Amino acid sequence: MDEFRVIESPADFGDAVRKLADGEGPIAVDAERASGFRYSQRAYLIQMYRRGAGTFLFDPPEIPDFSPLEEAIHAEEWVLHAASQDLACLREVGLDPDRIFDTELAARLLGMPRVGLASVVEELLDIKLAKEHSAADWSTRPLPQAWLKYAALDVExxxxxxxxxxxxxxxxxxxxLAAEEFEAVLHKEAKPPAAEPWRRLSGIHAVRNPRNLAVARELWLARDARASELDIAPGRMVPDSSILAVAKALPRTRRALADLREFTGRASRSELDRWWSAIERGLATDELPAVRVPxxxxxxxxxxxxRNPEADARLRLARAGIVEVAEQVDMPVENLLTPDHLRRVAWNPPAEPTEESIASALASLGARPWQVAATAQIIADAFVEAAQSVQDAATGGS
Structure with missing residues (x-):
């Protein structure tokens, strides 16, 4: 079989840049991270393919400056599958396309039943693509040939x-409309950091006591700081379920923490002093977190x-109309209109629900022009019908 080689030297990098620049047509791009193994979301392998140039596997940790590659190809169309997953780590090394074609998003817009890369390749090209290394630790060095072959096929x-x-x-x-969606993905602003990221703990919604929440917060912060320092996925040190178990149990001594059977994880005992110090801070602090977050x-x-029967009627009727349109155009409802956009407009509608006012409300939330054109009138009609149905119910239908 072909031997795949990772590009890591300046000479090989320069040669790859020249070949990609001289190639023809769109450039296929993919990136492999080490999610679940590392704290960072950096790319540990970047794959590119272009007709007339070939396939290139770049080793980002060994390449200090990607600007020559960026300068050579940024104006070309980049083809990515689920672009939103890779754009951030590509931009982290200085690779940022001017335009993209997202094959996963295109498959969704076409109503294809399965949109994973392997499924799309099989349906369109009748080729079975193995996905056995998708969850591998791509920070491993050297990368095995089987992994490199898998990575190369993703772009070839x-x-x-x-x-x-x-x-x-x-x-x-x-x-x-696909072009509008690709532009939206490319230019979507990154979410600002959460004010209280510890609230992302799985199961935290079930904790309703401020003191228990304070312990959970301090444990999460201690784990996050240590995971960042070691560049290890936090859950590999101590899983969320263990933090929740401790927060609910509130052990009062270091020994009680050590004896807690539900407190598991690779670092649960080796870093016991760190976790116990966090618990002590949570037990002693006067800065107790709110149970409910505004x-x-x-x-x-x-x-x-x-709470709001008319809003409920607006949502139900509008959703039914949008489902019907989605079936007509053969695409998932969530691609026709973001569900949160509909919920927000239904809960807080314009004073006069006309096509124009609904269109303005949807556009302000970030709906694309084609989505507004496809749904605004449907939603406006549903809102008028909802108001009438609630009025009829209140007056007994008279």
């Missing part, structure tokens, strides 16, 4: 996939019928 077939998808988008009249999001829809 991607341009062919792009061409088949582009044909289908054109045939179904979805090429323009939010500008609407409440869960299941509570709407009691």
């Amino acid at each position: 077939l991607l341009v062919d996939v792009r061409d088949r998808l582009a044909e289908r988008l054109a045939e179904t009249g979805k090429a323009d 939010s500008d999001s609407p409440p869960p829809p299941r509570a709407w019928s009691m």
